[in-house]
Amino acid sequence: MGITKSEIFTLQQNEIATFAKVFGHPARVAILQHLFKINTCVCGDLVSIIGLAQPTISQHLKELKNLGLIKGTIEGTSVCYCIDKDNWLNMKTIMITFLDQDYSETDQCC
Amino acid sequence: MGITKSEIFTLQQNEIATFAKVFGHPARVAILQHLFKINTCVCGDLVSIIGLAQPTISQHLKELKNLGLIKGTIEGTSVCYCIDKDNWLNMKTIMITFLDQDYSETDQCC
DNA sequence: TCTATTAATCGTAATATTGCAATAAACAAA
């Protein structure tokens, strides 16, 4: 039925999945990498850099903004985007905790 | 049109997105957390633990197996699943490198 | 052999995602 049954999972599991989902598209990965790389706000050149149509980029930016990972500031006719450092750090902690689970070397059966 | 234009992104960007996508569903997060928690192979009790139908769990397991994050061993009529440690570590390195990008505190505009 | 158990596969319905053309909105500058 195409609909995720999020109600049967914990808040933490849903949160991890929500963050992961937004990284599940290479355009959004590329946008974030660019924002980190140029080390300042980006005003408008994302469309030419990524290579997708302007409405498509705008949609991807919206998803990143909804999760709070980036923020945009209006500068005249253009909008400047940058990483939201606090929220990124919070997300990073949650994701790394998930990735960093560890288990002892004993009691392995495969 | 519902199809990701992966050809315009780098191999690394596509790899990050592929790993992230598999974590983008809470059932798969829950499966992996359970495999880490019980610290040994799981033979069949995943359906009752997660709370989705057996074909649905089987489908999620298949996606995790396709990416190499888990492996299954046949034990009679049941199959035992566990984390593939080597591949998990490889994935972890790739994902943490992405999450851990950093940028200097200077030259910020927002 | 027959039956029960377990997991995979098939088929299908419902919903979500991706991408873009067309358009709108907001503002700067002439």
Add this chain to the structure above:
DNA sequence: TTTGTTTATTGCAATATTACGATTAATAGA
């Protein structure tokens, strides 16, 4: 005010994902 520039929104088509009933396959045990 008009024109150009930039970004957001709308609407839609194509494809992907999620979920599960029905079925199949494989094996253990009676």
